[in-house]
Amino acid sequence: MALPQHIPGTAECLARNDRMVVLAAVAFVVLLSGLCTVFGAGMDMTAVEMTRMARPIGEPMAMGAGTPWTAGYAMLIFVMWWVMMIAMMTPSAAPVLLLFTAIKKSGSRAGRAPLLSLLFLSGYLLAWAFFSAAATALQWRLETMGLSDGPMMSLSSRTLGGALLLAAGAYQFTPYKHACLSHCRLPVQFLTRHNRTGLAGAVLMGAHHGTFCLGCCWALMLLLFAGGIMNLHWIAGLALFVLAEKTLPWPRFLTAGSGALLLLAGSYVIVTAP
Structure with missing residues (x-):
């Protein structure tokens, strides 16, 4: 008499395919946040329209006053920033997230690996x-100070835009930048040194890794003020550079090269300012 075949349940299937579950979740998060960014959910114009109307750094458009700042509008802008950061930064977190999943899969409670990974991503x-x-x-x-073009969300001063480029370029050479980048590029070392257990531990580990990532990339992200916060060219360019800086060989070359280019660009913008 043939023994009945075991039909795996949903939980077991998810546990066996934890890598695919995590990758699918990351892809969904990036796709959803990317679409919200491109179509400017809740904003007066889409990012596509703002990109088409974008001007060189520090050259605002005569479009009248922007939307008055209220608590509700501030919350909308916060959501816009956060969704944009999710779309830009989540891909570069995929390697450490997958390694975290593999480590948890090898533990005593392997079935919780996908859940713990999603909590890690939430903390990040x-x-x-x-x-x-x-x-x-x-x-x-x-x-409020009149230094930003409200409708286009970009700096209205060419000198200030150049100074921002200089500051971002200089930060690329600082020890803090290199220390944070090293943590981002060495996920094994990070996960070994900062391991925590439990659901709360996964969130805290994700937040800890996100703090290193923030220390590495905050100056680059502020460059959106120079190019236009909703300028898709700058959004895509910065996202691709961050991914390259964290995954490609010779990170020192990429960091130093980008820093030098930013210093040159900032100097040019300031020298040519009226």
């Missing part, structure tokens, strides 16, 4: 929520 994105809140406050301040 919480770190960028902190950055998004700071960027929103900075944008509010700049517009």
Whole structure:
């Protein structure tokens, strides 16, 4: 008499294909946040329209006053920043996320690996929520002082735009930049040194890794103020560079080269300012 075949349940199937589950979740998060960014959900114009109307750094368009700042509008801008950061930064977190999944899969509770990985990703994105809140406050301040073109969300001063390029370029050469980048490029070392257990531990580990990532990339992300916060050319360019900086060989060459280019670009913008 033939023994009945074991039909795996949903939970067992998910546990066996944890890598695919995590990759699918990352792809869904990136796709959804990317679509929200491109179509400017909740904004007066889509990112495509803003990109078409974009001007050189520090050359605002005569479009009248922007939207008055209220608590509701500030929350909308925060969500815009956070969704954009999720779309830009999540792909570069995929390697450490997959390694974290593999480590948890080899533990005593392998079935929880996908859940723990999603909690790790949530903690990582919480770190960028902190950055998004700071960027929103900075944008509010700049517009209040008349230093930002409200409708296009870009700096209205060419000199200030050049100074931002110089600051971002100089930061590429700092020890703090290299220390944070090393943590991002060595996920095995990070996960070994900062291992935590449990659901809360997964969130804290993700937030910890996100803090290193934030320390590595915050100056680059602020360059969106120079090129236009919703300028898709700058969004795509920065996202691809961050991914390259964290995954390709010779990170020192990429970091130093980009820093030198930013310093040259900032000097040119300031020298040619009226």
